[in-house]
Amino acid sequence: MANPLNDPLTHAQSRSDDDVILRARGVTVGFGPVLVLKDLDLDVRKREILGFVGGSGTGKSVLMRAILGLTPRRAGDIEVFGVNLRDAGPEERLAVERRWGVLFQQGALFSSLNVRQNIQVPMREHMRMSERLMDELALLKLEMVGLPRSAAEKFPSELSGGMIKRASLARSLALDPELVFLDEPTAGLDPIGAASFDALILKLRETLGLTVYMVTHDLDSLHSICDRVAVLGEKKVLRTGTIEELMRFDNAWVQSYFNGERALRRV
Ligand SMILES: Nc1ncnc2c1ncn2[C@@H]1O[C@H](COP(=O)(O)OP(=O)(O)OP(=O)(O)O)[C@@H](O)[C@H]1O
Numbered sequence: 001m002a003n004p005l006n007d008p009l010t011h012a013q014s015r016s017d018d019d020v021i022l023r024a025r026g027v028t029v030g031f032g033p034v035l036v037l038k039d040l041d042l043d044v045r046k047r048e049i050l051g052f053v054g055g056s057g058t059g060k061s062v063l064m065r066a067i068l069g070l071t072p073r074r075a076g077d078i079e080v081f082g083v084n085l086r087d088a089g090p091e092e093r094l095a096v097e098r099r100w101g102v103l104f105q106q107g108a109l110f111s112s113l114n115v116r117q118n119i120q121v122p123m124r125e126h127m128r129m130s131e132r133l134m135d136e137l138a139l140l141k142l143e144m145v146g147l148p149r150s151a152a153e154k155f156p157s158e159l160s161g162g163m164i165k166r167a168s169l170a171r172s173l174a175l176d177p178e179l180v181f182l183d184e185p186t187a188g189l190d191p192i193g194a195a196s197f198d199a200l201i202l203k204l205r206e207t208l209g210l211t212v213y214m215v216t217h218d219l220d221s222l223h224s225i226c227d228r229v230a231v232l233g234e235k236k237v238l239r240t241g242t243i244e245e246l247m248r249f250d251n252a253w254v255q256s257y258f259n260g261e262r263a264l265r266r267v
Pocket residue numbers: 031036054055056057058059060061062063
C-alpha cells in the first residue's frame with residue numbers, strides 16, 4: 001500500500017471537498033520535446049495562503065501560467081471554483097477569470113498608463129461602469145494596498161519597487177477576486193518592504209477572505225504568512241504541508257532549503 005505520508009494530497013483530501021477552490025489533476029506541460037510538468041496534482045483550499053517553492057527552472061511560473069490558461073497543457077484537468085477549465089466555454093471561462101486576480105513577476109504594469117488607469121484595465125475588460133465609478137474604485141483599491149491617493153496619477157517609471165508591487169496588487173484586486181495568484185511578490189524588495197508586503201497580504205486575506213497562491217523564494221514570507229507550502233520538483237508537486245511537516249520530508253532539496261545554512265541564519 002502507498003505510504004500516505006508520501007502522498008502530497010493526503011493533507012488536502014482529509015478535508016471536505018467543498019474547501020478546495022482549485023484542483024489540478026494529471027497536469028502535463030511541455031515545450032517541444034521537453035516536459036516541464038508531468039502528471040502534476042495540486043489542491044488549493046479556500047482562504048489559505050499557499051506558498052509555492054521549488055528550485056529555479058522547476059516550472060513554478062509555467063504551472064501558474066498553465067492554470068491561468070496562458071500556457072497550453074498537454075494533459076490534465078484544472079478545476080477552479082468548481083468549473084473544469086477544459087470544458088468551459090468562453091463565457092464560463094470569463095466568469096472564472098473575473099473571480100481571480102494576478103500579480104505577475106515584474107509587476108507587469110503598462111508603462112504608458114498611470115496607476116489609476118492600470119488599476120482600471122480589468123474593470124474596462126470585464127465590466128461596464130461609468131468613468132466616475134471606476135475612478136472611485138481605483139482610489140479605494142489604492143487605499144486597500146496602502147498607497148496614497150497621489151500615487152494614482154503617477155506612471156510606473158515614477159514609482160519605487162515597493163510601490164510598483166502595491167500598484168500591481170491593487171490592479172489584481174480590481175474586480176474583488178476570491179483568489180489571487182502572486183508570482184514572487186517580494187522579490188527585489190528590501191527586508192522591511194518585503195515584511196510590510198507580507199503583512200498586507202495577510203491583512204487582505206483576513207479582511208477580504210482571499211485565497212492566495214504565491215510563488216516565492218522568500219523564506220521569511222513562507223514562515224510568516226503561508227498556511228501551507230507546496231514543493232515543486234521532478235516535474236510535479238512533491239509534497240504539500242506546513243513548514244514543520246516539510247522540514248521532516250526526506251528530500252535533499254527540501255532539507256537544504258528549509259534546514260540549510262540560509263534557513264538557519266533566520267533564527
Ligand atoms: N515558452 C517557453 N518555451 C520553452 N521553454 C519554456 C517556456 N517557458 C518556460 N520554459 C522552460 O520551462 C522551465 C520552467 O520555467 P519556469 O519559469 O516555470 O521556472 P521557475 O520554477 O518559475 O523558475 P524561477 O524560480 O527561476 O523563476 C524552464 O526550463 C524554462 O526554460
